Amino acid sequence: MYKKNIGLKLTTIILGSLLAINVAAQNWNIPADQSAKNSSFPFNASTAKEGEAIFTKNCVSCHGNPGKGNSLKSLSPIPPDLAGAVTQHRTDGDIFYIISTGRVIMPSFKDVLTDQDRWKVISYIRSFNKDYVQVLSKFDSGKSKLVKITMEFDAKTNQIKVLVKANETTGVVSLKNDEVELFAKRYFGKLQIDKTNRTDANGLVVFSFPKDLPGDKNGNVDLIVSVNDDSYGEVQYQKVFKVGVPTNKPSLTEKRAIWNVLAKAPVWLILTYLFCVFLVLSVFGYIVYNLFKLNKSSDIKNLKS
Amino acid sequence: MLDQLKSDTITSDLLRHIRLNKAFIIWMGVLGISFLVCIYAYTIQLRDGLGVAGIRDYVSWGLYISNFVFFVAVSLIGMLMTAVLGLIGIKWASPLARIAEIIALAFASVAGLVIISDMGRPDRLLYVFIHGRVQSPIVWDITVVTIYIIISLLLLYLPLIPDFKICYDKLEKAPKIQRTIYKILSLNWNNTPEQQKIIKNSIRVLAILIIPVAFGIHTVTSWLFANTSRAGWDSTIFGPYFVSGAFVAGCAAVIIAMYFYRYNYKLKDYITDMHFDKMAKLLVLVSLVYLYFNLNEFMVPGYKMKKFDAIHLNELFTGAHALLFWSTQLLGLVLPIIILLFKQMRKPLPVMVVSIFVLVGAWFKRYIIVVPTQEHPYLPIQNVPLNFKFYTPTLIEILITIAPILLAIIIITILSKVIPIIPIHETLEELEEPEKVGNK
Numbered sequence: 001m002y003k004k005n006i007g008l009k010l011t012t013i014i015l016g017s018l019l020a021i022n023v024a025a026q027n028w029n030i031p032a033d034q035s036a037k038n039s040s041f042p043f044n045a046s047t048a049k050e051g052e053a054i055f056t057k058n059c060v061s062c063h064g065n066p067g068k069g070n071s072l073k074s075l076s077p078i079p080p081d082l083a084g085a086v087t088q089h090r091t092d093g094d095i096f097y098i099i100s101t102g103r104v105i106m107p108s109f110k111d112v113l114t115d116q117d118r119w120k121v122i123s124y125i126r127s128f129n130k131d132y133v134q135v136l137s138k139f140d141s142g143k144s145k146l147v148k149i150t151m152e153f154d155a156k157t158n159q160i161k162v163l164v165k166a167n168e169t170t171g172v173v174s175l176k177n178d179e180v181e182l183f184a185k186r187y188f189g190k191l192q193i194d195k196t197n198r199t200d201a202n203g204l205v206v207f208s209f210p211k212d213l214p215g216d217k218n219g220n221v222d223l224i225v226s227v228n229d230d231s232y233g234e235v236q237y238q239k240v241f242k243v244g245v246p247t248n249k250p251s252l253t254e255k256r257a258i259w260n261v262l263a264k265a266p267v268w269l270i271l272t273y274l275f276c277v278f279l280v281l282s283v284f285g286y287i288v289y290n291l292f293k294l295n296k297s298s299d300i301k302n303l304k305s
Numbered sequence: 306m307l308d309q310l311k312s313d314t315i316t317s318d319l320l321r322h323i324r325l326n327k328a329f330i331i332w333m334g335v336l337g338i339s340f341l342v343c344i345y346a347y348t349i350q351l352r353d354g355l356g357v358a359g360i361r362d363y364v365s366w367g368l369y370i371s372n373f374v375f376f377v378a379v380s381l382i383g384m385l386m387t388a389v390l391g392l393i394g395i396k397w398a399s400p401l402a403r404i405a406e407i408i409a410l411a412f413a414s415v416a417g418l419v420i421i422s423d424m425g426r427p428d429r430l431l432y433v434f435i436h437g438r439v440q441s442p443i444v445w446d447i448t449v450v451t452i453y454i455i456i457s458l459l460l461l462y463l464p465l466i467p468d469f470k471i472c473y474d475k476l477e478k479a480p481k482i483q484r485t486i487y488k489i490l491s492l493n494w495n496n497t498p499e500q501q502k503i504i505k506n507s508i509r510v511l512a513i514l515i516i517p518v519a520f521g522i523h524t525v526t527s528w529l530f531a532n533t534s535r536a537g538w539d540s541t542i543f544g545p546y547f548v549s550g551a552f553v554a555g556c557a558a559v560i561i562a563m564y565f566y567r568y569n570y571k572l573k574d575y576i577t578d579m580h581f582d583k584m585a586k587l588l589v590l591v592s593l594v595y596l597y598f599n600l601n602e603f604m605v606p607g608y609k610m611k612k613f614d615a616i617h618l619n620e621l622f623t624g625a626h627a628l629l630f631w632s633t634q635l636l637g638l639v640l641p642i643i644i645l646l647f648k649q650m651r652k653p654l655p656v657m658v659v660s661i662f663v664l665v666g667a668w669f670k671r672y673i674i675v676v677p678t679q680e681h682p683y684l685p686i687q688n689v690p691l692n693f694k695f696y697t698p699t700l701i702e703i704l705i706t707i708a709p710i711l712l713a714i715i716i717i718t719i720l721s722k723v724i725p726i727i728p729i730h731e732t733l734e735e736l737e738e739p740e741k742v743g744n745k
Contacts, residue, residue, distance in 0.1 A: 262438045290507045295492040
């Protein structure tokens with residue numbers, strides 16, 4: 001998969017540089033239905049702010065800050081300033097498509113950012129356009145609540161079976177031909193399991209599960225399934241399965257160690273430290289006692305004489 | 306009768322400097338005003354933050370921490386002079402013990418303040434004690450510095466108890482308050498055999514205790530550096546390297562103080578040419594030990610020139626820090642050793658001049674140890690501003706660095722105006738039992 005991706009990228013880059021450099025900026029060939037897409041939530045200062053954070057992390061290194069004209073000029077084609085007219089004349093759906101699919105040197109953010117995040121980035125980009133009036137999607141985001149996902153593990157075939165249905169008022173409907181992705185949750189981010197598949201006529205999709213995936217000490221793996229339906233939107237479902245190889249890697253901060261907190265300091269170190277301090281304090285006590293005795297002993301002499 | 310006369314002369318000689326005179330007031334005035342200027346610089350840092358200093362993300366330990374290491378180093382001389390030489394029974398060193406103790410106390414207590422000047426939020430100092438981790442060398446350092454200050458104070462005070470009594474008896478013209486304090490501090494000293502025994506015992510116990518504590522204070526200071534894996538600090542000999550270097554700086558400081566006291570307080574008969582000769586020899590001895598450690602510290606990694614060590618060492622040997630590095634090594638260490646090998650050069654004035662070179666060299670040596678290592682981080686930051694890469698102290702930073710030096714001198718000056726800097730009681734004791742001393 002990885003290799004294929006590289007190959008694909010290389011081909012794209014080579015073809016892209018040969019054919020498309022000069023027309024790159026205009027020639028996105030965005031399908032009409034994609035171009036007409038809109039965000040399901042309204043853009044406001046708060047979404048723009050969240051979008052800015054995502055933009056700073058993912059986009060600013062090439063595109064620069066919107067309106068500053070500081071995009072990376074060494075690239076070909078030069079990434080446009082996103083506050084500029086070229087970008088701002090596009091529809092929200094256009095920008096969403098461009099961010100999602102990418103082309104030539106613009107990477108695809110489909111698997112990097114969620115739909116929501118991509119829309120937030122657009123909200124941020126739009127915040128530089130005073131004349132912008134948002135068109136909200138007619139799509140009902142509440143519909144995603146109707147989706148019901150069940151997930152099972154088949155130990156014999158080592159497969160994960162996912163069934164996607166929706167509880168409509170008219171009855172249960174199977175979601176057909178929907179994109180479904182399976183992930184295992186990691187310390188940071190998600191690891192995709194198998195390939196992105198599509199549901200069959202019964203709303204069923206099957207993923208083959210690797211036998212060597214490390215789980216926690218009991219072999220538990222947190223699986224996330226993500227379904228993308230045109231009318232129900234993006235729906236995620238999470239469930240823990242005992243499908244991984246039990247792995248007991250104690251956390252580095254579990255035991256007493258030099259690098260741990262005070263409560264988990266090595267015993268020998270605590271004892272050594274306390275012993276030294278105690279030793280010094282007892283000597284100080286002895287000296288104070290001596291000084292006291294010194295003062296006293298003179299008094300006795302005075303009384304005698 | 307003759308002895309009585311002699312002891313009276315000694316007492317009045319050694320008490321003569323305990324008075325206010327014009328020279329003292331002028332000297333304190335100059336010190337005080339300069340100190341206030343430096344304190345003003347510190348208030349700017351308090352108001353605007355550590356950004357007013359030249360320290361940045363790369364070099365975050367600049368002049369302040371170099372200064373701290375220097376102060377801890379100089380304070381170590383108290384241990385060498387009172388404890389080591391005292392326990393071995395080297396008689397010539399005993400009149401100098403108090404000078405060494407005054408220097409030790411002044412520098413050790415100011416060292417703690419120097420650390421605070423490197424804190425952006427000094428109001429959070431208490432957190433070090435509340436939330437400190439016993440695993441951190443910084444906590445050990447704070448512990449051991451505090452202990453060392455207390456022991457130095459006790460080692461200064463205990464031999465002073467009989468002298469306080471003498472001060473109370475003889476200084477009848479002194480202000481009443483001063484005499485009352487002398488009386489309280491003398492703890493009813495009557496020179497009884499029992500009291501003498503108690504004092505001797507206590508001093509002995511403290512003299513033994515201060516040796517590991519003093520080694521601890523500077524070894525732990527060296528571990529603040531050596532316990533990280535940075536090129537130039539990652540060294541197993543940093544402890545003894547620091548301790549031996551400390552003796553060099555301390556000896557030089559004592560010699561300079563001796564010279565000052567000898568001429569200003571007219572103590573030619575008590576701080577004699579012999580003392581300068583002996584101190585110069587001691588300085589040569591500790592310098593040779595330090596030179597040996599320097600050879601190891603630079604020769605061994607310099608022979609191997611491992612990747613990151615090489616970057617660091619090239620900066621020192623031939624790069625941006627070469628002038629400072631070779632100056633400290635040659636003017637502050639090698640040349641003083643050679644010069645002091647000649648008998649004519651061990652007279653008071655030349656020894657004092659050489660000591661100034663050694664002490665200034667010692668200060669810059671701490672800078673060489675602390676700063677250059679930080680200019681080459683293992684994980685460089687991209688596109689850093691130029692002032693991250695090349696550390697340049699600002700004027701405010703320099704003033705804040707001078708402040709502790711002035712404060713230490715002020716403490717030393719005041720102490721030597723209220724206590725006899727040559728132990729009177731001990732000097733008289735030796736006069737009484739010349740045969741016993743001779744036999745020993």
